[in-house]
Amino acid sequence: MELTVNGEKRQVDVVPEMPLLWVLRDELGITGPKYGCGVAQCGACTVHVNGAAVRSCQALIGDLAGAEIVTIEGLGAQSLHAVQQAWIEHQVPQCGYCQAGQIMQAAALLDANATPSDDDIDAIMAGNLCRCGTYVRIRAAIHAAADKMAEK
Template sequence: MATPLTVNGTTHQIDLPDDVPLLWVLRDELGLTGTKYGCGVAACGACTVQIDGEAVRSCQVALADVWGPVTTIEGLGTPDALHAVQAAWVEHQVAQCGYCQSGQILQAAALLSQTPAPTDDDIDAAMSGNLCRCGTYPRIRAAIHAAAAALREG
């Protein structure tokens, strides 16, 4: 029996076993390859997506355990505009290799939805599970502060 799954505002009927990780549903079944496979054990954050606004590691969430609508990097902004976090990432030239960036951006957007004016400590705590092999952490923090300011200003 197919499982309904809403991703980026579109509901799909997924005919896969309940224990298939959400990561593979997104990448292999739906073709949304912006969500990356990193480690497979939720230690790196490359596979981060949002479920009902909460940042989660999609490699560790089974299809049957998805509790709300899923947002991936492909669905964060709109066709006409980047999300404030995405725009700040570009402005601050955060990405180097870029592999971890979709997970970083989804984690940052979830942080800002709950903490509109984060401190450096808030950012460090929220982002600590998202690893960047290139070490762009100072630019990530600066971009999050810029996105927070842009979101507060409207």
């Protein structure tokens, strides 16, 4: 099966029932998406599939033939994405485990809604858990990224 991962055509030969997360990590060596819960409840494995934020632990590779997949490694491949820069400026990460998923979810949010309210952010980001509790900084970073993106 062929798919595009971070702008590169990739060929994988796996069973169609294999979750995308394991294809990325075990078959392609892309380790940004993390295994957290395995049931799409924590968001640590979030990637973009055809532009939408998707929990890769529950997305079956057999359903993704020809898909465009972007992981945290591909989001800021040329230069830091505005969300990544805001994460640094607002010192969001602590342990860092959830950060790739948080950033990917936030980037998808800003692609769909360039000026999200606090309620919009809270609703969309609610499925991404942070054990360190940096939610206030996450919200501030998303607002900062939205402002930066609006300047361009």
